[in-house]
Amino acid sequence: MTIDWANFTPWASLSGGILLGVASAFFILVNGRVLGISGILGGLLPPKLGDAGWRVAFLLGMLAAPLVYGLLAPEGFVQAPRIDAGFATIVAAGLLVGLGTRYGSGCTSGHGVCGLSRLSPRSLVATLAFMGAGFAMVFVVRHVL
Amino acid sequence: MHRITEFFVGLLFGLGLLLSGMTDPAKVLGFLDLFGTWDPSLAFVMGGAIAVGFFAFALARKRTQSFLGGALHLPKSTEIDKRLVIGGLTFGAGWGLAGFCPGPGIVSMASGEVKAAVFVAAMVVGMVIFEVAERSGWRQRMGV
Numbered sequence: 001m002t003i004d005w006a007n008f009t010p011w012a013s014l015s016g017g018i019l020l021g022v023a024s025a026f027f028i029l030v031n032g033r034v035l036g037i038s039g040i041l042g043g044l045l046p047p048k049l050g051d052a053g054w055r056v057a058f059l060l061g062m063l064a065a066p067l068v069y070g071l072l073a074p075e076g077f078v079q080a081p082r083i084d085a086g087f088a089t090i091v092a093a094g095l096l097v098g099l100g101t102r103y104g105s106g107c108t109s110g111h112g113v114c115g116l117s118r119l120s121p122r123s124l125v126a127t128l129a130f131m132g133a134g135f136a137m138v139f140v141v142r143h144v145l
Numbered sequence: 146m147h148r149i150t151e152f153f154v155g156l157l158f159g160l161g162l163l164l165s166g167m168t169d170p171a172k173v174l175g176f177l178d179l180f181g182t183w184d185p186s187l188a189f190v191m192g193g194a195i196a197v198g199f200f201a202f203a204l205a206r207k208r209t210q211s212f213l214g215g216a217l218h219l220p221k222s223t224e225i226d227k228r229l230v231i232g233g234l235t236f237g238a239g240w241g242l243a244g245f246c247p248g249p250g251i252v253s254m255a256s257g258e259v260k261a262a263v264f265v266a267a268m269v270v271g272m273v274i275f276e277v278a279e280r281s282g283w284r285q286r287m288g289v
Contacts, residue, residue, distance in 0.1 A: 004175055004182040009166055013186040016165020017193025023158040024194065025201030030150055032211030032218050035158060037247040042272045057148040059251065061155020066256040068156060069163045078163075081253045082171035083260045085243040094250070094264040096239025098271020101247060104232020105222070108167075108246040109158075111233070112191060117198025118206070118219075125225050126233040133237025138177040141242070 024114050036110020037062075038101035104129070147213060159252045165190040168253050170244025177241050 027035040033054065040055050047055075070078055085093065101107040104126050106115065111130075115123020166172040166186055175184035211217055240246050245253070245264050253261035 001179060002182050004184040007172065007175055007184045007186070009172075009186045010189050013165045013189040014193045016161045016163070016167070017190035018197055019157060019161030019164060020190065021194035021197025021201075023154050023161060024198045026150075026157070027154045028205045028211075028217070028219075029201055029208075030212045031147065031154065032213070032215045033151075034218060034220060035154065037251065038272075041247065041251075041269070042275075045269065045272050045276055053148060054151045057151035058155035061152040061157075062159040062248070062251050063255040064152075064156050065159020065163060065252050069160055072160075079166075079169055081169050081249075081256065081258050081261065083243070083253075083258065084171060084174075085260070087260065087263060090243050090245075090260050090264050091267045093239040093243035093245060094267025095271040095274075096235050096242065097245065097247060097250075097264075098239075098268035098273075099275050100232050100235030100237070100239060100271075102232070102272050102275040104229050104236055107236060107248075108240075109248055113194045113198055114202070115220075116191075117195050118202035119199075120220070120223070122220075122223055122225050122229060126229050129230050129233025130237030130240060133234040134177045134241040135179050137238050137241025138174055139180050142178055142181055 020109075020113055021117075024109070024117065028114070034110060034114045036106050036114060038098075038107040039105070039110050042102050100130070147215075150213070158248065159255075161194075162249050162252050165193075167246075168249040168256070170249075173244040173246075173249070174241070177244075 024035040027033050031054065040058055044052060044055050097107075106123065106126055108130070111123040111126040116127060162168050167190060172184060173187065175182070176187035205217055205219065208217060243264060245261065247268060250261055250264045250268060254265045
């Protein structure tokens with residue numbers, strides 16, 4: 001293993017992580033909800049009466065983020081996403097992520113951030129599973145194929 | 146009041162994803178490339194988030210109501226079963242394939258990235274397939 005110092009952004013990543021933590025903290029304490037993206041989105045398929053409003057409000061907030069970020073961030077700070085995967089790979093990845101997160105009841109936010117924050121053994125197992133599979137997939141794609 | 150706070154939390158979470166680097170698939174894949182040139186940044190994302198979340202959930206456990214007076218919807222399941230592990234592995238494989246997990250996919254779609262929109266569309270299809278399979282009893286017959 002070699003460390004990629006050129007792309008290493010400890011301060012931005014730590015600050016962003018703290019924001020994610022603050023949002024998760026706010027959501028459970030103020031709204032009484034666990035901040036898990038796959039669960040929030042999946043609960044709208046289909047929408048249930050009386051249970052859709054909070055999900056839609058949250059997702060609209062997320063959709064507004066790039067606009068607000070562009071207004072707040074200093075000139076030249078905004079990094080456009082670098083997406084190297086082709087369309088076929090993107091579709092396969094989306095299907096796997098959609099199926100897997102619903103089947104395993106959570107993703108990086110619900111299991112990774114909230115689950116580990118509340119020291120849930122169940123979420124630790126899920127997090128180890130998706131991190132392990134993520135490491136393995138990148139290893140295969142970049143170093144085997 | 147509720148809708149405003151929920152919108153605000155979604156916005157804050159999206160800003161956190163953008164600042165942290167999670168919305169940049171190349172950076173995510175750099176973190177998942179443990180055996181190549183490894184970018185450890187995203188470990189700092191998790192560390193920062195959990196450092197704050199830990200205290201929030203410790204406080205939430207002691208409360209019976211949210212600050213707005215509603216129910217506290219804390220997960221009740223503690224079961225570690227096959228579907229948790231298979232689901233996690235499936236999600237991780239997809240995450241490692243393109244570098245998107247659900248939140249960053251949605252935020253990048255709002256940034257105007259066509260590929261992120263395709264990712265989100267496929268992810269929604271995956272979620273719908275799950276719902277249909279769940280309802281049809283297909284899983285019970287397959288034993289998964």
